[in-house]
Amino acid sequence: xxxxxxxxxxxxxxxxxxxxxxxxxxxxxxxxxxxxxxxxxxxxxxxxxxxxxxxxxxxxxxxxxxxxxxxxxxxxxxxxxxxxxxxxxxxxxxxxxxxxxxxxxxxxxxxxxxxxxxxxxxxxxxxxxxxxxxxxxxxxxxxxxxxxxxxxxxxxxxxxxxxxxxxxxxxxxxxxxxxxxxxxxxxxxxxxxxx
Amino acid sequence: xxxxxxxxxxxxxxxxxxxxxxxxxxxxxxxxxxxxxxxxxxxxxxxxxxxxxxxxxxxxxxxxxxxxxxxxxxxxxxxxxxxxxxxxxxxxxxxxxxxxxxxxxxxxxxxxxxxxxxxxxxxxxxxxxxxxxxxxxxxxxxxxxxxxxxxxxxxxxxxxxxxxxxxxxxxxxxxxxxxxxxxxxxxxxxxxxxx
DNA sequence: CTATATTCTTAACCCAAGTTAAGATCGTCA
DNA sequence: TGACGATCTTAACTTGGGTTAAGAATATAG
Numbered sequence: 264x265x266x267x268x269x270x271x272x273x274x275x276x277x278x279x280x281x282x283x284x285x286x287x288x289x290x291x292x293x294x295x296x297x298x299x300x301x302x303x304x305x306x307x308x309x310x311x312x313x314x315x316x317x318x319x320x321x322x323x324x325x326x327x328x329x330x331x332x333x334x335x336x337x338x339x340x341x342x343x344x345x346x347x348x349x350x351x352x353x354x355x356x357x358x359x360x361x362x363x364x365x366x367x368x369x370x371x372x373x374x375x376x377x378x379x380x381x382x383x384x385x386x387x388x389x390x391x392x393x394x395x396x397x398x399x400x401x402x403x404x405x406x407x408x409x410x411x412x413x414x415x416x417x418x419x420x421x422x423x424x425x426x427x428x429x430x431x432x433x434x435x436x437x438x439x440x441x442x443x444x445x446x447x448x449x450x451x452x453x454x455x456x457x458x
Numbered sequence: 459x460x461x462x463x464x465x466x467x468x469x470x471x472x473x474x475x476x477x478x479x480x481x482x483x484x485x486x487x488x489x490x491x492x493x494x495x496x497x498x499x500x501x502x503x504x505x506x507x508x509x510x511x512x513x514x515x516x517x518x519x520x521x522x523x524x525x526x527x528x529x530x531x532x533x534x535x536x537x538x539x540x541x542x543x544x545x546x547x548x549x550x551x552x553x554x555x556x557x558x559x560x561x562x563x564x565x566x567x568x569x570x571x572x573x574x575x576x577x578x579x580x581x582x583x584x585x586x587x588x589x590x591x592x593x594x595x596x597x598x599x600x601x602x603x604x605x606x607x608x609x610x611x612x613x614x615x616x617x618x619x620x621x622x623x624x625x626x627x628x629x630x631x632x633x634x635x636x637x638x639x640x641x642x643x644x645x646x647x648x649x650x651x652x653x
Numbered sequence: 654c655t656a657t658a659t660t661c662t663t664a665a666c667c668c669a670a671g672t673t674a675a676g677a678t679c680g681t682c683a
Numbered sequence: 684t685g686a687c688g689a690t691c692t693t694a695a696c697t698t699g700g701g702t703t704a705a706g707a708a709t710a711t712a713g
Contacts, residue, residue: 325602325605325606327606334605334606336601336605348594349594349595349598352591353591388583391587392586392587392590395587395590395591395594396547396548396590398594399543399544399590399593399594399597400544402594402597402598402600402601403544403597403601405597405601405605406531406597406598406600406601406604407520409601409604409605409637410520410529410531410600410604410637411520411522411529413699414699414700415699433659433660433661434660434661435660435661442604442605443700443701444700444701444702445660445661445662446661446662446663446664446700446701446702446703447699447700447701448661449661449662449663450662450663450699450700452661452662453662453663608669609669609670610669628689628690628691629690629691630690630691638670638671639670639671639672640690640691640692641670641671641672641673641691641692641693641694642669642670642671643691644691644692644693645669645670645692645693646669647691647692648692648693654713655712655713656711656712656713657710657711657712657713658709658710658711658712659708659709659710659711660707660708660709660710661706661707661708661709662705662706662707662708663704663705663706663707664703664704664705664706665702665703665704666701666702666703667700667701667702668699668700668701668702669698669699669700669701670697670698670699670700671696671697671698671699672695672696672697672698673694673695673696673697674693674694674695675692675693675694676691676692676693676694677690677691677692677693678689678690678691678692679688679689679690679691680687680688680689680690681686681687681688681689682685682686682687682688683684683685683686683687
């Protein structure tokens, strides 16, 4: 399959974008590769593009003024959308950094073109709504993890539900994502032995 | 002002719903009062209505199977929308209870009628998108509070940003919302004296 | 295959929240 | 007003994560 076909298939799966609707968008998609550590979108930048990850892993993180260390907020991997959602929909500066953690390849589309597609096809309107719902679910799941689960439970659920992330990201990034320090994650892992 | 006028004004502020668009919806809104402790929507129920709070305060909470105690997730108060968003948009059973904490009055609309309005007017489509964005912001803010702030910081920010909630809700509900136990909140409050 | 950098674990000590139970305070209604 | 229920605080102890720094394990490159 070509990259375009992969995209077409994924958009069809995600939002029922059919061949005709996909054709409308075809001129607008562009391709970009990112090196490890390269930014998809930086702090204080307005996120203007919605990306679809053909390959690679991205993280969005927050830098705490006080503790000065990075806190991982989301991971995005292969066949997922990558975007700084709030910044994208409101076109305001982003509070986060979104960075490629590996060599990555992305197909992306400009917000203006996306807005144009919304007006041209119900399929794309539907796509816009589903992206909103996906963003809501991501944020809500994250809130629920912290409200209802202990760090140990979050760790176990990450292994269960996102082995793709767990197996491709250094543990100190996992710790940050779980909201704890690296030594605490080590203690948790030690505790688990034999359970 | 009549209650309908209050609603009309609020919807105009929120999503630019004009007189004509509001007229479309007028037949669909219904009014209901809730007593203290009465449920807007219960665990395992599908949320079928989107409500606008004329007066009162609601809370949505989760019951932890293990600890068996209630964890407050959101508060909703006067002039806000109350809805179990995920359940509402997906029409699936809700994981939460949403309960009135006071005598309350709500104007509500059925999801079928709302969907009908989406098709009939761009103003209402816009409304739907803004509700989605509001829900995303609520969830994301909640996640950020837990990821980036200490319980003490969360407490201070709640007082600053939501005095309306803080002043009308017992402290043990506040503690639950902050993700801590009542004795911990007492200790935080004691620490604060003199700061 | 070693040297080096990166990542992971461990140890020791600190501190804040959890837990449980008792007691103080506040509100409300008979 | 006085008594009850609801709410809030306090105390004593436990537990688990934070912090810092050192060392072990693993990857990577020369």
